[in-house]
Amino acid sequence: MPGFKTIDDVAVAGKRVILRADLNVPMRDGKVGDMTRVERLAPTIRELAEKGAKVVVISHFDRPKGKVVPSMSLGPLAPALSKVLGGKRVAFAEDCVGGKAQAAVAGLKNGEVALLENLRFHAEEEANDQGFAKELASLGDLYVNDAFSCAHRAHASTAAIAKLLPSAAGRLMQEELEALGKALEKPARPVMAVVGGAKISTKLDLLGNLVAKVDKLVIGGGMANTFLNAQGVNVGKSLCEKDLADTARKILDTAKRKNCQVILPVDAVVAPEFKEGSPSRAVDINSVPADQMILDIGPKSIAALDAAIDGCKTLVWNGPLGAFEVKPFDAGTTAVARHVAQRSQEKQLLSVAGGGDTVAALRHAGVGEKFSYVSTAGGAFLEWLEGKELPGVKALAS
Numbered sequence: 062m063p064g065f066k067t068i069d070d071v072a073v074a075g076k077r078v079i080l081r082a083d084l085n086v087p088m089r090d091g092k093v094g095d096m097t098r099v100e101r102l103a104p105t106i107r108e109l110a111e112k113g114a115k116v117v118v119i120s121h122f123d124r125p126k127g128k129v130v131p132s133m134s135l136g137p138l139a140p141a142l143s144k145v146l147g148g149k150r151v152a153f154a155e156d157c158v159g160g161k162a163q164a165a166v167a168g169l170k171n172g173e174v175a176l177l178e179n180l181r182f183h184a185e186e187e188a189n190d191q192g193f194a195k196e197l198a199s200l201g202d203l204y205v206n207d208a209f210s211c212a213h214r215a216h217a218s219t220a221a222i223a224k225l226l227p228s229a230a231g232r233l234m235q236e237e238l239e240a241l242g243k244a245l246e247k248p249a250r251p252v253m254a255v256v257g258g259a260k261i262s263t264k265l266d267l268l269g270n271l272v273a274k275v276d277k278l279v280i281g282g283g284m285a286n287t288f289l290n291a292q293g294v295n296v297g298k299s300l301c302e303k304d305l306a307d308t309a310r311k312i313l314d315t316a317k318r319k320n321c322q323v324i325l326p327v328d329a330v331v332a333p334e335f336k337e338g339s340p341s342r343a344v345d346i347n348s349v350p351a352d353q354m355i356l357d358i359g360p361k362s363i364a365a366l367d368a369a370i371d372g373c374k375t376l377v378w379n380g381p382l383g384a385f386e387v388k389p390f391d392a393g394t395t396a397v398a399r400h401v402a403q404r405s406q407e408k409q410l411l412s413v414a415g416g417g418d419t420v421a422a423l424r425h426a427g428v429g430e431k432f433s434y435v436s437t438a439g440g441a442f443l444e445w446l447e448g449k450e451l452p453g454v455k456a457l458a459s
């Protein structure tokens with residue numbers, strides 16, 4: 062990951078600072094349904110305001126596809142921001158460029174905050190349009206990007222604008238880049254990756270990158286079935302991508318060449334149906350009945366994973382180890398997540414997790430706060446795990 066400037070490296074007092082945030086939050090009945098992203102943005106805004114900046118917050122919301130869609134207005138986010146800033150006034154401009162935006166910015170005194178309307182009401186935003194980026198840039202003296210979760214997109218507000226103004230990472234972006242850097246760029250070894258989820262077809266790039274970087278690769282969830290099947294194990298009625306057996310074998314060969322130990326389940330919890338109350342039991346991985354499906358890892362696999370984790374210093378995690386939304390198939394993910402959390406709390410392990418389902422699974426296990434770092438970025442976190450260069454991060458390179 063390239064080096065980048067932070068708020069510590071730029072003088073913001075009296076300056077108009079354009080702050081790219083990710084305020085694409087879940088809404089319910091016109092109100093913010095989950096304040097996590099808003100709360101996590103607050104420290105950067107507060108710090109910039111306290112240092113005397115005029116803070117101009119920009120963000121996209123949903124997918125209006127270049128048109129003004131009133132239900133996708135960022136308007137409701139102004140009171141939400143005000144709330145997390147302890148009641149501080151947050152002005153709102155009904156457009157992110159042009160006269161309305163200029164007037165809102167011109168009305169700011171040092172230490173004040175304005176939020177501009179949804180960037181994606183203009184098609185030029187997603188087109189990474191240079192002219193649109195110039196219009197945005199004309200509203201500020203400095204650009205601060207705090208939206209790691211949007212960094213996999215080369216859009217005008219994440220990529221082009223960074224070349225037009227002096228740029229720096231906000232605290233949230235900085236925290237994320239530092240945590241991810243410690244986990245895969247220069248990790249304390251041994252490093253383990255835990256990859257679960259439904260299918261390998263969606264995670265081929267990710268697996269390919271990880272086998273070259275980590276010392277141990279744990280494969281769980283539905284995707285483990287594809288690897289087991291490729292090795293001749295009968296997986297019964299389980300979710301399994303049989304047409305990807307060759308691909309799975311190639312990944313295993315590469316892992317061997319790169320000295321990456323692949324850890325697959327040695328036992329499984331099986332049931333006739335993916336349904337709450339379906340009679341389930343643990344069986345050896347070589348004894349999966351033909352009329353049953355694997356829905357979780359079994360107790361022997363949990364114990365083996367816990368022991369392997371104890372030998373590691375760093376761990377990255379994406380994807381549940383079983384069909385965790387339905388009990389009792391959450392048990393494997395919950396048990397292993399709790400073990401990782403405990404080792405992290407004891408400072409024996411640096412753990413980083415991310416991805417939508419993963420965050421939900423960790424919350425379900427009651428350990429959402431107990432990993433070293435949990436990324437709320439979905440797509441950007443996955444592309445980072447795939448080893449891809451993120452345009453929004455590259456644009457900040459100093």
Ligand code: AMP
Binds near residue numbers: 257258418
């Ligand atoms: P992903 O989006 O690829 O991370 O996949 C997450 C989904 O994988 C969750 O909805 C889980 O229920 C599902 N999953 C995990 N393990 C299994 C399994 N053994 N069989 C079927 N689905 C599974």
